[in-house]
Amino acid sequence: MANFKDNEVRTCDTTGLPVCLNAQFFIKLNAVCAVVFLLIGALAAIGLALTRWPAVHLLPADWFYRVLTLHGLNMLIFWILFFEIAILYFCGTTLLNSRLASKKVAWVSWLLMIIGAVSVDVAIFQGNSDVLMTSYVPLKGSPLFYGGIILVAVGTLVGVFNYFGCIYIAKRDKTYEGSVPLVVFGATAAAIIAVGTLLHGAVVMLPTFAWSMGWIETVDPGWYRLIWWALGHSSQQVNVCAMVAVWYLIAYLAVGGKPLNETVCRTAFVFYILFINIASAHHLLVDPGVGTEWKIWNTGYAMYLAVLASMIHGFTVPAAIESAQRGRGYTAGLFTWLAKCPWKNPAFAASFMSMGIFGFIGGITGVTLGTQQINIIAHNTLRIPGHFHATVVGGTTLAFMGLAYYVVPLIFQREYPLKPLARIQPYIFAVGIVFMSLTMSFAGSYGVPRRHWDVEFTGSALGHSFDPGATLMLAGVGVGGTLAFLGLLLFILLTVWAVFLGKSNAGSPMEHWTPPLPPVADEDMEHKTPGAFALVILLLVCFAVYYFANWKALADVWWVR
Amino acid sequence: MSITPPKDGWFEAPTGFERTWVGLALVWCLLMFLAMPYWHFKGKQNSTGEAYTVTPEAFLERTNRFVETNKTGEKIGGFDVVEPAPGTDIYLAARMWSFHPAVLKLKKDSSYRLHMSSIDLNHGFSLQPMNMNFQIVPGYDHVLTLTPTVAGEYTVLCNEFCGIGHHMMTSRIIVE
Numbered sequence: 001m002a003n004f005k006d007n008e009v010r011t012c013d014t015t016g017l018p019v020c021l022n023a024q025f026f027i028k029l030n031a032v033c034a035v036v037f038l039l040i041g042a043l044a045a046i047g048l049a050l051t052r053w054p055a056v057h058l059l060p061a062d063w064f065y066r067v068l069t070l071h072g073l074n075m076l077i078f079w080i081l082f083f084e085i086a087i088l089y090f091c092g093t094t095l096l097n098s099r100l101a102s103k104k105v106a107w108v109s110w111l112l113m114i115i116g117a118v119s120v121d122v123a124i125f126q127g128n129s130d131v132l133m134t135s136y137v138p139l140k141g142s143p144l145f146y147g148g149i150i151l152v153a154v155g156t157l158v159g160v161f162n163y164f165g166c167i168y169i170a171k172r173d174k175t176y177e178g179s180v181p182l183v184v185f186g187a188t189a190a191a192i193i194a195v196g197t198l199l200h201g202a203v204v205m206l207p208t209f210a211w212s213m214g215w216i217e218t219v220d221p222g223w224y225r226l227i228w229w230a231l232g233h234s235s236q237q238v239n240v241c242a243m244v245a246v247w248y249l250i251a252y253l254a255v256g257g258k259p260l261n262e263t264v265c266r267t268a269f270v271f272y273i274l275f276i277n278i279a280s281a282h283h284l285l286v287d288p289g290v291g292t293e294w295k296i297w298n299t300g301y302a303m304y305l306a307v308l309a310s311m312i313h314g315f316t317v318p319a320a321i322e323s324a325q326r327g328r329g330y331t332a333g334l335f336t337w338l339a340k341c342p343w344k345n346p347a348f349a350a351s352f353m354s355m356g357i358f359g360f361i362g363g364i365t366g367v368t369l370g371t372q373q374i375n376i377i378a379h380n381t382l383r384i385p386g387h388f389h390a391t392v393v394g395g396t397t398l399a400f401m402g403l404a405y406y407v408v409p410l411i412f413q414r415e416y417p418l419k420p421l422a423r424i425q426p427y428i429f430a431v432g433i434v435f436m437s438l439t440m441s442f443a444g445s446y447g448v449p450r451r452h453w454d455v456e457f458t459g460s461a462l463g464h465s466f467d468p469g470a471t472l473m474l475a476g477v478g479v480g481g482t483l484a485f486l487g488l489l490l491f492i493l494l495t496v497w498a499v500f501l502g503k504s505n506a507g508s509p510m511e512h513w514t515p516p517l518p519p520v521a522d523e524d525m526e527h528k529t530p531g532a533f534a535l536v537i538l539l540l541v542c543f544a545v546y547y548f549a550n551w552k553a554l555a556d557v558w559w560v561r
Numbered sequence: 562m563s564i565t566p567p568k569d570g571w572f573e574a575p576t577g578f579e580r581t582w583v584g585l586a587l588v589w590c591l592l593m594f595l596a597m598p599y600w601h602f603k604g605k606q607n608s609t610g611e612a613y614t615v616t617p618e619a620f621l622e623r624t625n626r627f628v629e630t631n632k633t634g635e636k637i638g639g640f641d642v643v644e645p646a647p648g649t650d651i652y653l654a655a656r657m658w659s660f661h662p663a664v665l666k667l668k669k670d671s672s673y674r675l676h677m678s679s680i681d682l683n684h685g686f687s688l689q690p691m692n693m694n695f696q697i698v699p700g701y702d703h704v705l706t707l708t709p710t711v712a713g714e715y716t717v718l719c720n721e722f723c724g725i726g727h728h729m730m731t732s733r734i735i736v737e
């Protein structure tokens with residue numbers, strides 16, 4: 001039985017699901033803020049991409065590092081966290097047929113987050129916090145910078161507890177029967193990991209804040225790196241969980257895909273919760289003070305069960321799509337179902353490409369670079385941003401963009417303008433990001449460092465010149481980055497236009513992105529998913545080739561113990 | 562269905578392609594896991610994280626002593642060339658924005674215990690074009706037992722952000 005109060009609920013005209021109006025308000029509020037931070041991050045991004053392109057070398061050194069700090073925080077932390085809070089409020093209410101636990105708490109959460117985020121950006125522009133996102137001590141930022149981060153972390157934590165509150169009242173009021181839906185399960189996994197992550201954030205940032213205020217003398221740099229990465233890496237697993245939940249959601253909304261086996265999907269989410277917190281280790285693989293056994297156990301044993309989880313989702317989501325499509329009668333050959341997918345639905349296109357980019361580029365490179373010894377030939381080179389622009393940008397950000405193509409018509413009840421442009425937007429962004437990720441990775445293989453203003457080493461007494469191939473790859477970073485920037489800008493413009501000026505669709509169903517697909521006539525296609533299986537086998541082959549090629553490359557360098 | 566509660570009896574083992582894939586993926590993950598201890602024993606490139614606590618002052622003093630006893634008198638780019646005896650302990654101090662000593666001469670196929678630490682911030686040891694990378698953390702004397710296997714002229718870059726002059730931080734290792 002639903003538990004809404006009068007006048008606090010509407011029925012979605014498209015899906016028939018109940019929408020709690022309080023939750024709707026905070027979903028909108030958080031999503032709009034997310035997009036504003038995405039814009040700030042994007043403006044920073046174009047500056048970075050054009051600076052790393054040696055022929056252009058746009059920004060001076062101080063602004064390069066300032067903008068790099070701005071980009072990392074606004075993108076990885078603010079854009080993603082605000083959007084995730086919006087997702088949590090949606091999952092905790094509409095999908096559970098329940099209401100928002102507390103409006104007050106939602107206000108507190110939002111206020112803390114927004115004050116924190118604005119403080120951080122102000123501190124960065126004041127010019128006394130050029131410490132990059134990681135702010136490794138004893139590099140020192142201003143108290144406003146650390147204080148801002150603490151507020152964002154606490155605000156997010158408050159929002160996450162509001163989500164747990166939603167689950168609690170839904171359970172108490174019996175608004176749903178049996179277990180929670182899979183998408184909610186995934187969102188809950190994300191929320192649980194977020195709690196651990198944000199607590200680590202508090203543990204590392206509080207002493208650092210005290211140190212920046214001059215209250216304590218020192219913070220141990222090695223300890224800082226360990227705890228910071230328990231925040232920095234685990235938070236990426238929050239993103240992965242949220243992204244996978246979005247894949248399932250869009251697979252359902254766009255083609256009616258249902259998971260073949262709920263047990264498998266849910267177990268995979270549980271693996272994320274259990275095995276990710278120690279992944280902090282794979283940022284410390286070439287650090288002093290942490291030993292081999294510790295490194296192998298933490299990155300290896302536990303990490304790989306989390307990797308297994310991703311490999312499972314990488315099959316189950318396409319398989320869900322395939323079985324629905326085959327049920328529609330697209331049964332010919334291995335891939336007819338795929339060709340007949342609604343590629344003109346930007347939500348579907350974004351989500352499917354997100355899977356591909358996350359799996360084939362982000363996943364494969366991530367596991368390989370995070371292998372204890374292979375990290376020697378990758379640490380702090382451009383291979384690292386090459387990897388994570390395929391996970392958190394080509395993966396998470398692209399999936400969230402895809403979701404926006406449903407959130408705006410369904411929750412904001414506004415139609416996107418210029419639909420043909422919206423349809424190609426995900427492709428432009430995806431192509432740009434893939435190009436940038438790959439060229440970054442290759443440049444990194446030539447040894448080009450990340451976070452580095454000048455690969456020509458102007459002013460150094462003993463210069464160095466990279467292989468000409470590296471310069472070519474860096475030009476690729478500039479070109480791919482520019483394309484991705486244009487794709488991102490298009491997304492922001494269309495979305496802002498839709499939200500503030502778009503045609504209202506209240507009272508009628510949304511204008512669907514594609515003509516209705518034929519009904520799923522044959523429900524019995526559950527295990528006939530050879531196409532998805534072929535795709536994952538291809539993934540495994542690419543994975544193995546890349547992985548062993550890296551061991552080979554490692555075997556050729558100097559001996560070291 | 563992904564957005565509604567699952568049907569009763571949803572708890573079941575996977576079948577068909579799904580089961581095969583879960584099995585294959587698990588085997589692959591275990592294989593990757595075993596590769597690391599294997600390489601630890603059989604491989605020649607490992608980061609063991611060997612480290613000792615050290616203060617910046619003490620480390621700088623050790624480095625200065627090392628440079629004084631091993632400099633050859635020769636200069637490259639205005640810097641003293643330091644040529645330690647094979648098999649000995651060698652020191653590299655990182656600070657904003659240089660490495661000390663700036664030029665090291667090593668013998669091919671001899672092994673050295675390279676001590677690295679920082680006088681101020683985090684720095685990076687990035688040997689190019691070999692592309693080997695290690696972290697330098699203040700307060701930690703990070704020891705690599707290093708054997709140059711290929712002769713040539715190498716650059717050590719700093720690849721951890723250390724302030725506005727980060728890009729100027731380079732040094733030379735010559736292997737003969």
Ligand code: HEM
Binds near residue numbers: 052068071397480
């Ligand atoms: C238009 C899209 C984007 C472009 C062109 C872009 C480009 C870049 C470039 C050139 C760098 C600097 C690499 C280096 O020198 O080390 C960078 C760093 C980074 N980017 Fe992006 N990026 C984009 C979107 C994003 C998004 C959406 C996120 C997160 C959700 C993100 C997260 C990061 C992070 C965490 C860093 C590292 C910051 C650091 O080293 O402190 N980027 N990006």
Ligand SMILES: [Cu+2]
Binds near residue numbers: 655683719720722723
């Ligand atoms: Cu440095």
Ligand SMILES: [Cu+2]
Binds near residue numbers: 722724727
């Ligand atoms: Cu540096």
